[in-house]
Amino acid sequence: MEENMEQPQDLGSINYGKFKDAESLLKAYSSLEAEFTKKSQRLSQLEGERNKEQEALAIQAKIEQDVEEFVTKYEYAQPFKSAIKESVQAGLSVQEATLNVIKSNYKSAEDYIKDDEFLNNFVYNNPNIKQKIIKDYLNKLTQNSPVNIGLKSANIPLTPPNVPTTIKEAGKMAKQIIKQI
Numbered sequence: 127m128e129e130n131m132e133q134p135q136d137l138g139s140i141n142y143g144k145f146k147d148a149e150s151l152l153k154a155y156s157s158l159e160a161e162f163t164k165k166s167q168r169l170s171q172l173e174g175e176r177n178k179e180q181e182a183l184a185i186q187a188k189i190e191q192d193v194e195e196f197v198t199k200y201e202y203a204q205p206f207k208s209a210i211k212e213s214v215q216a217g218l219s220v221q222e223a224t225l226n227v228i229k230s231n232y233k234s235a236e237d238y239i240k241d242d243e244f245l246n247n248f249v250y251n252n253p254n255i256k257q258k259i260i261k262d263y264l265n266k267l268t269q270n271s272p273v274n275i276g277l278k279s280a281n282i283p284l285t286p287p288n289v290p291t292t293i294k295e296a297g298k299m300a301k302q303i304i305k306q307i
Contacts, residue, residue, distance in 0.1 A: 189214050196220045206231065 145151040193211050197203045203210065206227045213223030238244050249255055290296035 186215075192220050196224065200224075203228070 140148075142148065142151050145154060189211060193207060193214060197207050197210070203224050206224065209227040209231075210220065210223045213226055214220055216223075218226065233241075288299070290299055
């Protein structure tokens with residue numbers, strides 16, 4: 127060890143490998159160092175982008191979870207799930223987003239009455255509603271305009287009415303009714 131310390135080596139006799147002299151080696155080292163710095167900066171940039179993407183994915187997952195919990199708790203909001211997600215992504219809370227979405231989709235009874243498509247699909251085709259309308263109509267007909275057939279007594283016959291089978295029989299029955307008046 128002492129031998130190496132005692133005498134400095136002659137710089138002219140140093141082997142620089144594939145480089146011809148110290149200046150070429152220094153130039154190559156500087157170039158390599160610059161390239162390494164560029165690579166390190168690019169790596170940092172990519173890591174930053176990846177972190178931002180991971181944060182965005184975490185935020186998206188949190189939004190999805192919050193909206194899912196909300197529509198599970200309040201089932202009436204289920205049809206609006208995707209619109210609520212979009213509003214939450216725009217920066218609103220789940221409750222604010224739900225209120226905005228429901229407000230924009232709300233229709234009053236008057237709105238539904240004016241909507242022909244709704245009436246055709248859900249009202250006019252409903253057999254219960256049809257029966258109710260027909261029943262009410264027939265009740266109004268019998269209450270508002272009673273038919274006077276000219277009978278002098280208000281008794282209800284115990285036998286079923288005699289229904290004519292030919293025009294001749296109908297004519298005879300009509301004459302009898304007219305004579306009673």
